[in-house]
Amino acid sequence: MAIEILMPALSPTMEEGSLTKWLVKEGDPIQSGDILAEIETDKATMEIESVDDGIMGKLLVDAGSENVAVNTVIAVLLEDGDDADALPTATAPAHQPEPSKPDVADEPATTSETLISPPAFEPVVQMDVPAGTKMVETTIRDALRDAMAEEMRRDEDVFLIGEEVAQYQGAYKVSREMLEEFGSRRVIDTPITEHGFAGLAVGAAFTGLRPVVEFMTFNFAMQAIDHIINSAAKTRYMSGGQMACPIVFRGPNGAASRVGAQHSQDYAPWYGHVPGLKVVAPYDAADAKGLLKSAIRDPNPVVFLEHELMYGETFDVPDVEDWLVPIGQALVRREGTDATITAHSRMVGFSLQAAEILSQEGISVEVIDLRTIRPLDEETILASVRKTNRLVTAEESWGRMGIGAEIAAMVTEGAFDYLDAPPKRVHQVETPLAYAANLESLSMPNPERIAQAVREVCYV
C-alpha cells in the first residue's frame, strides 16, 4: 500500500504552512529518517523526515506553495509492489483523521493493567434522627477527633499525618489520645515540611490509602497548595478517571484572635474555586463529625476547613452509630420570610445572632448554613431566596471574588425575577488583618454588621 505523507502540524496552533523546498525527487529511494522537505510556519522553518522506507512515488504539492493546510497529502511513498501509475496526480483534499467513536454496544474495557480501581463509594444520604435519640454534648474538637477515630477503626487505610499530631496530640488538641489508640504507624508526626508531607500523602492516596492531613493551620497549607491543587485536585481528570486521590486536608481556617495578618485568613474561596476538590466548612459539632466522616470516605480530595475559635464550643451530637452528614447539602438553620442570610463556619453563629436581633425588630430572617462550599447547594439557596426575595451573604474572607460574590451571581442568574433588592455581602474589609485589637474588630464581620446588611436589603 502506498503511504500518504501529510502536511504536519509543527506546533499546537499551526493550521497551515508553506512548503518551501523538496529535498527529494520522484523515484528517489527513501529510508526512514531521510529529510523530505522544508516547511515554514509563522514561527520557524522546520524539516520533515520520513518515518517509512520506500520509493518516492509522487510529489503532490509544488515547492514554494503557501498556505498548505495541515493534514493535506503532500506526497506519496511507494512500498514494494506498489504501482506508481495508479497514483493520483492532483493535490488531495485535506485528510482528517477519523475521530474514534466509543462504541456503546461494546463491553466496557476491562484491562488487568488498570492501575487503581476507584474505591467503592456509597454516597452518603442525610440520616434521620429518630425522635428520642440521645444527644451528647460534644465540643467541636472532640467531634472531629471522634470522626477520625471511628473511621480509623473502620478502615485500616485511614491514617493521620501532620505537625504535632501525635505526641503533642495536635497543636489545638484535636488528635487527643489518638496516638495511644492507633500507634505511631497511623498517627504520624512530621517535620515542618508542609510541601513535602502533603505531596507524600497525595502519593499515598494515589495507591488507595486514605490520608487525613492535618495542617497546623490553613495558613501553612499555602506551602503545600501546589500539591493540593496540581497533584490532588487534577489527577483524576488528567488520568482520564484512572487515578483517584481519596484524601482529606483539614485544619483550622480563618482568623483566630490577634495573631496578625500571616496567621489569619479564610481560604474557603481559594479552594472553592478549584474543580476536582470538595470543600467543607462545618459550623456545629454534629456537622463537624458527620461531614468529616463523609469526607474521609469520599473518593475525592476534600479540603475540610475548621475554625480555631470554634474548637471549644459545645453542641449536641446525636448518639447514633455511624453518624454521617452528606457533603453538598446546605442546612436551613432558621426559617424566615423576609430575607435570607447565607454563611459558613463561625459566621453561621453570627448570622443566627443577627436573626435574633432582627426578630425583635419584626424582621423574619432565614439562615442557611452552607456546610459545603464546593459543590454549593444551589437549590436550597435559590428556594430560600424565591421565598424571601432578599439575600445577604456573610463570610470571613475578603469580599472580592469571594463566596458571597459567587452566591450573589448564582442567585442573580437563578432567581433574578424574585429579587426585591440587590444582594448584600458582609465580609472582612479589604485589607490584611491588623494585629491591633480595635483594627481587628473593625475588620471582621459581627452579628450587628450582618443585621445592618439585612436592614439595608429590607430598606428599613
Next chain:
Amino acid sequence: MSGSSPKSKKISKKKKNVSNYDSTELLHYYREMLQIRRFEEKAGQLYGMGLIAGFCHLYIGQEAVVVGMQAAIEDGDQVITGYRDHGHMLTLGMEPRGVMAELTGREGGYSKGKGGSMHMFSTEKNFFGGHGIVGAQVSLGTGLAFANSYRGNDRVSLAYFGDGAANQGQVYESFNMAKLWDLPVIYVIENNHYAMGTAIVRSSSETHLHKRGASFGIPGVEVDGMDVLAVKEAGEMAVAHARAGKGPMILEMKTYRYRGHSMSDPAKYRTREEVNSVRAQSDPIEQLKQTIFEAGFADEAALKEIDKEIKAIVNDAADFAKDSPEPDPSELYTDVLA
C-alpha cells in the same frame, strides 16, 4: 570556598581566654543580653495581664546568639528572622518602647500596631522582619544577600532560623542558589533543640544541622550558642568569609529556650529538670558574669547597677506600651497599597 570540601568544626570557649577583650566590650554584651532577658520577662508579664495577645514567642535562654552575632556585623549589614524576634530587634538598637508597644498593638509600635509580635521591621536598622511562616525568612534573607551582590556593595545578611525551620524545602533551594552565586549570606541556625513540641531527633535525619550545607559546598560550623564570645568569634569568621566574596556559611548555634514555644505552650515534651540543668550549667548571662568577675572587670555591685538601669528602661517601655493609644480607626485602610 575554592572547591574544597566544606569543613565543619566546633567553636566553643569553655576555657575562657579573655585577654583579647576589655571590660567595656564584655560589659556591653552583658548589658545587651540582660536587656533582652528583662524585656522578655516583662513581655511575659504583660501577656499574662492580657495586654499582649495572640502568639508571643520569648527569646529567654538564647540571648548570646543575637548579641554575639551583632558584635560580628557592621552598620549596613542586614538581619532577618522568624517570629521569635524581640531579641534581634533590641540588639539591633531598635527602641524597646516601639517594640513593646507593637506587642500591645498600639499606635507607638514599630508597625503602628498592625503587625504584632511576629511582624516588625525597621528600615533604619536594616531589620527585615519578623516573619510568621516557618522557613520563609531563609529565602528572603538569601534575597537580601542577592541584592548586596547585585549592587556590588560589601554588605552581608544574617538569616536566622530554627532547628525546625531547617527542614523546610525552601531552605535547600536557597542554599543551592546562595552557593551557586556565592551570595554573602550567613545562615544562623538557632538550634534550641525543639520545634514547638518536637525534639530535633524526632524531626531530623541529620541532627548536626551545620552539615546540612555539605551537598551544596557550603561550609558549616557548630558553635556553643550559650557562649557569647564563641558566637562572636564564629560570627566574625563567617562574616569575613562572606564579605570576601567566598559565599554563604552556616553557623549552627547550639542553644536552648527556657520558656514554652509560645505563651500558650504547656511544654510537657521535656522535663523541668532538663530546663533547670541547662539554666544551671550554661546560662549565657551567668557564664559571662563569671568571666567578668574572673577578669576583674566589674564586681557584683557594678553589675547590680546595670541591672537597675535596664529595669528602668524596660519599665519605661512597658508604661509607654500601655499608655500609647490604639491606632486610629482610619489606619485600618492605610498601607495596603502605595
